[in-house]
Amino acid sequence: xxxxxxxxxxxxxxxxxxxxxxxxxxxxxxxxxxxxxxxxxxxxxxxxxxxxxxxxxxxxxxxxxxxxxxxxxxxxxxxxxxxxxxxxxxxxxxxxxxxxxxxxxxxxxxxxxxxxxxxxxxxxxxxxxxxxxxxxxxxxxxxxxxxxxxxxxxxxxxxxxxxxxxxxxxxxxxxxxxxxxxxxxxxxxxxxxxxxxxxxxxxxxxx
Numbered sequence: 001x002x003x004x005x006x007x008x009x010x011x012x013x014x015x016x017x018x019x020x021x022x023x024x025x026x027x028x029x030x031x032x033x034x035x036x037x038x039x040x041x042x043x044x045x046x047x048x049x050x051x052x053x054x055x056x057x058x059x060x061x062x063x064x065x066x067x068x069x070x071x072x073x074x075x076x077x078x079x080x081x082x083x084x085x086x087x088x089x090x091x092x093x094x095x096x097x098x099x100x101x102x103x104x105x106x107x108x109x110x111x112x113x114x115x116x117x118x119x120x121x122x123x124x125x126x127x128x129x130x131x132x133x134x135x136x137x138x139x140x141x142x143x144x145x146x147x148x149x150x151x152x153x154x155x156x157x158x159x160x161x162x163x164x165x166x167x168x169x170x171x172x173x174x175x176x177x178x179x180x181x182x183x184x185x186x187x188x189x190x191x192x193x194x195x196x197x198x199x200x201x202x203x204x205x206x207x
Contacts, residue, residue, distance in 0.1 A: 020058050022048035027069035032106045036066065070110075070124050077103055077128070081135045092139040092163075093186045097179055100168045107165045136160050143194055158193050162186060 026047035030039045041062055045055045059065040077099065084095035100107075110125050136159045137144065144152050161167065163186070171182045 019050055023055055023058060023065060024069045024072055027065045031066060032109050078131055084139050086139055087142050089187050089190050093183050096163055097183060100165055104165050104168055133160060136163060155193050162189050
């Protein structure tokens, strides 16, 4: 009997984890499809193949489920963005495009819900923006570090805007550019940010 208890405990834990993941997946699907405010606890539970009571036991409420789902997404995004190598514009742009192709529409969905969705979205959206700012400083940090404070802030702002999801969305949807064209354009523009500074510095050193 004692030999079976650890197995049963492990199997129960694995079953609970699968249930939680299924519920988180259901929340993701409903939220990013724009149906979150209209969907019910019963519908979310049914999509995950469990009961409403099971959902409440694991997450406490509909808002609790959404919070955990978005935190999971935030963690995944952070890990993916920080896999980019530093001081390599091409690799940084590849990382960015991989991320936006997988998450860009979802990021915009959160932004669109800022003023109409649950209050926690504002906090998570701010956290996502902070991740983007920190990513810019991470991948381009050594180049930014060589600048004086005014030049650094100006070029940091330019990089944040160039690498923003809204810029990617404009390229894809408004201009209809393919990935290769977007990649080349972003590399050109990002390198231009630092080329301008190098030319400025060289001009100042010229007698």
